[in-house]
Structure formats: C-alpha cells, structure tokens
Amino acid sequence: MTLTQVSSSKVFAGLHQQFTHVSAVNNCTMKFAIYLPPQVQQGQTVPVLYWLSGLTCTDENFMQKAGAFKLAAELGIAIVAPDTSPRGENVPDDTEQSYDLGLGAGFYLNATESPWQTYYNMYDYIVNELPEIIQNNFPVNKQQGISGHSMGGHGALTIGLKNPEKYSSISAFSPICNPTKCPWGIKAFTAYLGDNPTLWLEYDATELIKRNIADSNKLPILISQGDSDNFLAEQLMPDNLIAAAEQNNYPLTYCLEVGYDHSYFFISSFIEQHLRFFNSNLTSK
C-alpha cells in the first residue's frame, strides 16, 4: 500500500498533512488528513485521536474549522481526519444526489445492499484499514481515541462501543444517537443495510449501550450538544441514549450547552474539552 502526499503545512510547530491511498475495503482511492504535533520531531511517538466528520464533510472541515491544533500541539496528540465516504468515478451516489445518502454520507457502516456494498465499507475502513496505515507510516503509539460530529458522532459512538479494546475514550459533538429512529438513519440504513430493521441495531449507539457490557469494557463517553441545534429533536435524540446509559450504568457525561447550534462554531468552542478528555483517559494499551 502506497501513500501519496497531497499537502504539508506547518501549524503550531507541528504539521498538517493530507494523503491519498488505495483502499482495499472501499475499492477506491481514499484521502485523509493528519495533524502531527511537534513532539514527533524529537523522536517521540504520540497517541492518536480519530475524528469522524458529519454529513457533506471531507477530511478538511474539522482540520480547517475546529481550532484543535494549538492544544493538540501542547498535549502531544496526533489527530486523523478521514473522509466521510468512498469517492471516485465508479463509486455509486444517491440517484437524487441528496446530501444525506451516498457521497459524503457513508454512516461508518459496512453496506450489504446493492449498489453500495462494494464501496461503502467505512466501518472496516475506520476500525482496521486506516489505523493500520497510520500505525505503519507515522510516529504514533497504540493509544487511540475516537471522536466525531453528528453522523461522525454516531460513528465514534458505535465504533467505540463495539471495539473497546482499541480505544481509551469516546467523545462526540451533536451525535446522531438513535439512528434507527430518526429520518437520516432510517433513510441511510434502508439503503445500505436493507429493509430489515433488526439488522440496523448493530449500528445504533442507543441499542449498543443496552447490551450487557462488562464494566472493564465501558469506555468513558463525553457528549457535547448545543440546545439551539436545529437537528436536535428530530435527528439526534440524545435523550434516548442518556436513558439507556442510565439504565445500564454506563459512564456517559452529557453537556448541554446553551445557545449553540450544529455548526463548527460550536465545535471550535468546546474542542479543548474533548482533547483534554481524550488526554486524561489515556492508558498504555
């Protein structure tokens, strides 16, 4: 597997770089961005936080808008931001090219239905293929965290809940908490996974948190949510996740922030809390 460097820029004494590579699981060329803090220049290996973005995003939205580099440099944290779906000439898109299905809307799952299943395997990409590439090509250690926004918050929660041995913590901004019950999730899961809702439960954080998880596998979760978010009631449904966490004694910290919306203005206002949360939960794995 060859990495092709697309860009490299110095920022807060570290480096922001973009790369493309051929993905075996998504059958296309994928792009990702990485922030490498200054500590790597002194030969240190650093922990890595995976950031999963939301609908319509690429590797660029978080890197350009979140304002994460200053503290990541100070704490010595690498951040990886993948794309939100496969892309390219042969990759199918929604016939109506809507923003919430197809390109830019991979929902961090492995599709089983045509025409999606050959390309839309973002779950395997985030859990296995991309971390292997990062471990083999960059000075990171085995300590990983997972975070994300909206559809990417759903990705962070479901992937973290299903793979507790791979991460130290999970955090999310404005996540889609119960996708099997909201319009975004129902539309995407019907297309990617078919019309049997039982099969959708594998990718629903509220359902996953209800499973009998051993205390030692309960990764700490931090969620930040703006109370002026237009998508809150209809699409995000955090109350369902909070109730399931309470009933199952799951360590979830939920911060409802007054006046904030769904945008990166909100993320940039609280990203420091999430980086410090990741940093404070690191353990040698």
Ligand SMILES: N[C@@H](CCC(=O)N[C@@H](CS)C(=O)NCC(=O)O)C(=O)O
């Ligand atoms: N229809 C809306 C929904 C998409 C949306 O809000 N996307 C969020 C994630 S769910 C986002 O991060 N947009 C890109 C950005 O703000 O940079 C739009 O296209 O703006």
